[in-house]
Amino acid sequence: MSFLCLGSRYLAIFLVCASFGYTSAELEIKVNPPEDFEIIDPGYLGFLYLRWQPPVSLENFKQCTVEYELQFRSIDGGRWKTVITKNLYYKYGFDLNKGIEAKIHTLLPKQCTNGSEIRSSWSEATYWMPEQGNVDTKIQDIDCVYYNWQNLFCSWKPGKGIRFDANYYLFYWYDGLNHALQCTDYIKNNGKNVGCKFPQLESSEYKDFYVCVNGSSNSMPIRSSYFILQLQNLVKPIPPDYLDIDVSNVLEVNLQWNVPRGPIPAKCFIYEVELTEDDTPWITTTFDNQLYVIRTSNESHELCFSVRSRVNIYCADDGIWSEWSNEECWRSDTWEETLVFFVIPFILVSFSILMTTCLLLFKQKYLLKMIFRKEKEAFPHRTSLC
Numbered sequence: 206m207s208f209l210c211l212g213s214r215y216l217a218i219f220l221v222c223a224s225f226g227y228t229s230a231e232l233e234i235k236v237n238p239p240e241d242f243e244i245i246d247p248g249y250l251g252f253l254y255l256r257w258q259p260p261v262s263l264e265n266f267k268q269c270t271v272e273y274e275l276q277f278r279s280i281d282g283g284r285w286k287t288v289i290t291k292n293l294y295y296k297y298g299f300d301l302n303k304g305i306e307a308k309i310h311t312l313l314p315k316q317c318t319n320g321s322e323i324r325s326s327w328s329e330a331t332y333w334m335p336e337q338g339n340v341d342t343k344i345q346d347i348d349c350v351y352y353n354w355q356n357l358f359c360s361w362k363p364g365k366g367i368r369f370d371a372n373y374y375l376f377y378w379y380d381g382l383n384h385a386l387q388c389t390d391y392i393k394n395n396g397k398n399v400g401c402k403f404p405q406l407e408s409s410e411y412k413d414f415y416v417c418v419n420g421s422s423n424s425m426p427i428r429s430s431y432f433i434l435q436l437q438n439l440v441k442p443i444p445p446d447y448l449d450i451d452v453s454n455v456l457e458v459n460l461q462w463n464v465p466r467g468p469i470p471a472k473c474f475i476y477e478v479e480l481t482e483d484d485t486p487w488i489t490t491t492f493d494n495q496l497y498v499i500r501t502s503n504e505s506h507e508l509c510f511s512v513r514s515r516v517n518i519y520c521a522d523d524g525i526w527s528e529w530s531n532e533e534c535w536r537s538d539t540w541e542e543t544l545v546f547f548v549i550p551f552i553l554v555s556f557s558i559l560m561t562t563c564l565l566l567f568k569q570k571y572l573l574k575m576i577f578r579k580e581k582e583a584f585p586h587r588t589s590l591c
Contacts, residue, residue, distance in 0.1 A: 236311045237262050238325040239273060239293075244307060244332035249378045250385055250415035251301045251431055253332065256294045260311050260325065269317035273309055274324070280304035280331070298413045301431040304333040338426035341365045344373055344418050347432065350525060351439040353467040354410075354516075360392060360400035361418060364427070371422035375401045379414045410437045441525035442469055442514045445476065445494070448533035450508060461495040462512050462530065473520035479529070480510040492517065509534040 237260035245254040255275065263271065275295055276285045281303050288295055289312070299305050311325040344361040351357050359375065375398075378385040392400030414434040420427030443465045451459040460478065464471045471494070478496055479488050483505045489496070500508070511532045516524035 236260060236313050236323055236325045238310050238328040240328075242307075242309055242328040242330050244305060244330050246332070246334075248385055250376060250417045251433060252296065252298050252378070252380075252413070252415060253305070254294055254296055255307055255309075255330075257309055257328070258293065269313060272312040272314065274312055275307065275309045277305060277307035280306050280333075298415065298433055300433065301334045301417075301429075304331060306331045334429070334431075336428065338420075338428035339366070340428055342367055342371075342420065342425065343428040343430045344420075347416075347418065347430070349416075349432075349434060349439050350441050351436045352441055353443050353465070354437075354440050354469045355405070355467060357403040357406060357436065357439075358392075358400065359403075359416070362399070363397065364420075367420070367427065368422050368424045370424060371397075371420055371427060373398050373418055373420045373427070376417045376419070377403070377415060379406075379409050380412050381408055385415075385417075406436070411435070435522070437516065437521040438523040439525065440469070440516045440521065442474070442516065442527045443467060444527045444530040445512045445514055446530060448510065448512065448530060450510070450533055450535040452508070452535055452537075456500045458498050458500055458508060458535075459495065460498065460510055464494050465514050465527070469516065470520070473516050474514050475517035477513050477515070477526065478510055479512075480508070482508055506537045507534060508536075 239257035239260060242255075242257040245256055247254060255277065257273070259271065270291065272289055272291055273293075275288045275290060277297070278285045279300060286297075306329070308327040308329045310327050313323040315322050317323075342364040344364055347359060347361040349357065349359040361373070363371070363373070375388040375391075376385045377388070388398075388401035389404065390402040391398040392402060412435075414436050416432040416434060417429055418432075419429040445462040445465055447463040449461045451461070453459060460480070462476075464474065474494075475490055475492055476494065477488060477490050479486060480498060481487075482501055485501065509532050511529045513529045514527045
C-alpha cells in the first residue's frame with residue numbers, strides 16, 4: 206500500500222510538471238548570473254561603463270550564444286531601461302546628480318534548452334557620486350545658448366549662502382574628446398566665475414554634451430552640478446537681414462529677406478513674420494525666406510514687417526528664437542497711389558486709343574488720295590466744276 210501511495214505522489218508531480226510544459230531535463234537546467242558586475246566612471250562627467258564577466262559555469266553550453274539582459278535606472282525611481290546584449294559591457298550617459306542602480310542576468314536561448322528560455326538570478330550594482338557640501342551651495346539657473354551654431358556660452362548664478370572665497374569651475378566632455386576639459390575663458394562678475402565662453406567645438410552636435418560645474422572654498426565644501434545637453438537644441442540664430450517689400454498691385458504684397466549668415470543650412474530655418482497693416486498686426490510662420498500676403502484693404506497706407514528665425518523641427522527637437530530683425534516699412538502717399546494705380550493706366554489707355562485713331566485717320570486719308578489719283582489718271586481731260 207505504501208508503494209502505491211509513493212507512486213501516486215510521483216505521478217502527481219509528473220502530471221503537474223507536464224501541465225506546465227517542463228520536462229525533467231529542463232527542470233535541472235540552471236545558469237549562474239554574470240560575474241564581477243560593476244559600474245565604472247572613466248571621468249567623462251556622466252558617461253559610464255557597465256561591465257561584467259561571463260558566468261562561471263558555461264561548460265555545458267559552449268555551443269550556445271549566451272545573452273545578457275541589462276536593466277538600469279536612476280535611484281529616484283525612474284523607469285527601468287532594458288537592453289539585451291551579447292557583449293560584456295554597455296556604455297550609457299547618466300545624470301550624476303542622482304544615484305544609479307543596475308541589474309543583470311544571464312539568458313540561455315530556447316535552442317539550447319529544448320524550447321524554454323532560461324534566466325539566471327540577478328546580479329546588482331549601484332553607483333553614487335561622492336556628495337560634499339550642502340545642496341544650496343550648487344550653482345543656480347544655468348543657461349546655455351549655442352549662438353548661430355558656432356559659439357557656446359553658459360552662465361549661472363552662485364549658490365545660496367556661499368562664502369566670499371568660493372568660486373566655481375566648469376568642465377565638459379563629449380564623444381570625440383580624449384578626456385574632460387576645463388573652461389579656459391570664464392565670464393566673471395566681481396572676480397567670480399559666473400559663466401563660460403567655450404572655444405570652437407568640432408563635431409559636438411547630435412550627441413550628448415556633458416557639463417559639470419563644481420566649486421571650491423577654504424571655508425566650506427561646494428556641491429557639484431551635472432548636466433547633459435544637446436547643442437543643436439540650444440541654437441540661437443542671428444536675425445534675418447535685407448528685408449524688402451514689393452507691392453506689385455493694389456492688393457498683393459511680396460515680403461522677402463535674406464537667409465541668416467553662418468553655418469546653419471537654409472533648409473533648417475523656420476521664420477516668424479510680424480506684419481502690421483496700418484494699425485492692425487498679425488503674425489505667421491513660414492519655412493521660406495519670402496511670403497506672399499494679401500492686403501486687407503486697398504486703402505491702407507502703411508505696411509511694416511519684421512522677421513525672426515529659429516532652427517526647425519527637421520534639424521533639432523528644440524531651439525531659441527533669434528532677435529527680431531530691423532523693421533522694414535512701405536508707406537503709400539494717396540496721390541502717389543492714385544498716380545500709380547489709376548492715372549498712369551488711364552494715360553496709357555488714352556494714349557493707345559489716340560494712337561489707334563490717328564492711325565485709322567492716316568489710313569483713310571491715304572486711301573482717298575490714292576482713289577483721287579487713279580480717277581485723274583483715268584480721265585485726264587475732265588474739268589472740275591469748281
